[in-house]
Amino acid sequence: MRQFSACIEWLFARDGDAFADRIRLAQAAGLDAVEFWHWTNKDLDAIAAAVAETGIGVSGMVAEPMIALTNPANKEAWLNGLRESVAVAQRLGAPVLIAQAGDELAEFSRAEQRAAIVATLRVGADILEGSGVRLGLEPLNTKIDHAGYYLSSTAEGLDIVDEVGRPEVGIVYDLYHSAVMGEDTQQVVGDRIDRIVHLHVADHPGRNDPGTGRIDLAERLDWLYAQGYRGRVGLEYKPTTQDPAAVRSVVKSLGG
Template identity: 65%
Template sequence: MRLYSACIEWLFAEEVDSFADRIRRAHAGGLTAVEFWRWTDKDLDALAAALKETGLAVTSLVAEPMIALTDAANRQAWLVGLTESVTVAKRLGAPVLIAQAGDDLPGRSREEQRRALTETLKSGADILEGSGVRLGVEPLNIRIDHVGHFLDSTREALDIIDDVARPEIGIVYDVYHSAVMDELTEDVLDDRLDRVFHVHAADHPGRNEPGSGGIDLAHRLDWIFANGYAGAVGLEYRPTRAGADAVKAAIASLGG
């Protein structure tokens, strides 16, 4: 049974009310898990209460602060934030924190930036060790949504994870970002699927609900699960239709 996680930054957000009520709407709509981005702009007490009330799981949230890990000068500030993010993740029961590399810095070589990113992740692994929380670095497409981002290649992300060589550090594989960059899932993940801690899904064009575009999402997810992935799939898309029935239809298009 696959676990689908509603990204409540975009899903179940139709009504103007508290962010925590999106958890309740997801539960009423038949979802068993949610995820969201930043935690520093949320009422954590209200989120914890809604999660306890509904029994929903949190699959992931963002490790803050969201600053460039390609800049060694940011390392200490990010590590302090990571420590706080781990505490929040443990409180909410989230097994995965998500990080992004940051923009390609002008005047810095890729080698220098990659070295800074790798060393920062190694230091982060020391903080994560024994916590029960892991960190996934997410490559992003640079053609539409994140022009100028440093890390747009799944293969390069996996190479960096191999350089870090710590079980606490892996990647988030976003099928949408990967497809926009013309990657084939089975090629880029190949024999390194064990480094994937979390998966995101959206269709293209538009980054809308699965089934609305041309990405072979069901096929790609079938391959991922058939080859041993056992984590959650985050429904991180911009909905064109509101309501739980639309979310259920999106899940059905992915194979249920």
């Protein structure tokens, strides 16, 4: 059975509700996990209370601070933030922290920026070791949403992970970003399924509910699961409706 997770930055975001209420709405929609981005701007006590009340799991959040890994000068600050992020993830029971590479910097070559990412993530792996939390470096599309971002290629993300060479560090594979970049899932993932710590889905164009666009998400997921992927599928899309029934039907259409 596939497991899903609602990205409550966008799903269940109703005007006037407290952020933690989105966890209760996720439960009402039949989901058993949620994820979000920043933890530094949220009421963690309220989130922990909603998690305890509903039994909903937190599948992931962003590793803070979201400063560029491409800049070697950010290494210590990023690693200090990772230590805090791991503690928050452990408190909320989240198995995944999401790392963004940051923007491509004019003052460094691509090779230097990649070396900076690898060097920081290698020390990051020591911090993560034994914590029960894995880090997923996330490639993002540079064509629509993140112009200037360093890591737009899934294959390069996987290469970086291989260079880090530690099971604590993998990638978040977002099928929307990948499809926007024109990637073929089978080709870019190949035999490296075990490096994927988490999946994200949204359709394209629009970054809306799966089924509203042209990406063959169900087929791509079938293939990823056939290769042995067993993590969660994060529903990170801009919903066209906040009706919980619509989320349930998306989950069903994706094999849930």
